[in-house]
Amino acid sequence: MLCASSVAGPVGCSSAACGAGRSGRRASVVAVTSQSGSPHVGGAGVGVPLWTARAGAHILSAARENGGTDRRSLALLTRATAAETEAEASPAADEEADPGPELLSDIGVDFTLLRDLLAEQKFQEADDETRRLLIEIAGEDAESRGYVYFSEVRTIPVADLQTMDNLWRHYSKEKFGYSVQARLWRSSKRNWDTFFLKIGWTTGTNLYKKWGAIDGASEYTYTLKEAEKGHLPLTNALRGTSLLEELFIHPAFADVKKK
Secondary structure (H helix, E strand, O other): OOOOOOOOOOOOOOHHHHHHHHOOOOOOOEEEEOOOOOEEEEOOOOOEEOOOOOOHHHHHHHHHHOOOOOHHHHHHHHHHHHHHHHHHHOOOOOOOOOOOOOOOOOOOOOOHHHHHHHHOOOHHHHHHHHHHHHHHHHOHHHHHHOOOOHHHHHHOOHHHHHHHHHHHHHHOOOOOOHHHHHHHHHHOOOOHHHHHHHHOOEOOOOOEOOOOOOOOOOOOOOOOOOOOOOOOOOOOOOOOOHHHHHHHOOHHHOOOOOO
């Protein structure tokens, strides 16, 4: 038991103070404030930090034994005990949130926007940003014309393509990404019709879904729960599958195996 007069340790008590309690005197446990402004508990100006002292539970017990006349003190002490329990069950307050994959680029490309969009589960905007980034990392010629030739994929740095893929995989819990698509393509024995149907890019009649209908709505799915595995990111295959194939066989995904 910790008396209000004790400053020696969490379970120490001066005999005089304890004797006073046993003789029937009601020890007053009051809330005071330190010079730093943080609430403390104690008696006669002796403070114990309210939110950090493990002694809170012992002081609460002492207050109850002595009558608990100060209801405010009891309430504060109860909160202190609860806060300590919660702190022990939770990660450290200063622990950093998961930063996600490292944003590596061999050519100085900034992947911050893509990371932020994916972290916020804004998959349609992230899909648009991915196509923009693919054009950027493919080189100046691709940027000038506004799209990528399949032959230009071969010059894309491994680090840059892997960064985009790692971001998609990380924030979709391994549901989206180029390497996820490449694995499904291989498991489909490289049959494009089977692959497109499996990832939800075509209908049962092998017709491609529309990127945007008359009202501007897309027939593709941009939610993690409803989309098929490998559904995103989208790559236009209306002019052929050469671009997709070059992405899937790129050295960045050389370790991708069928599953």
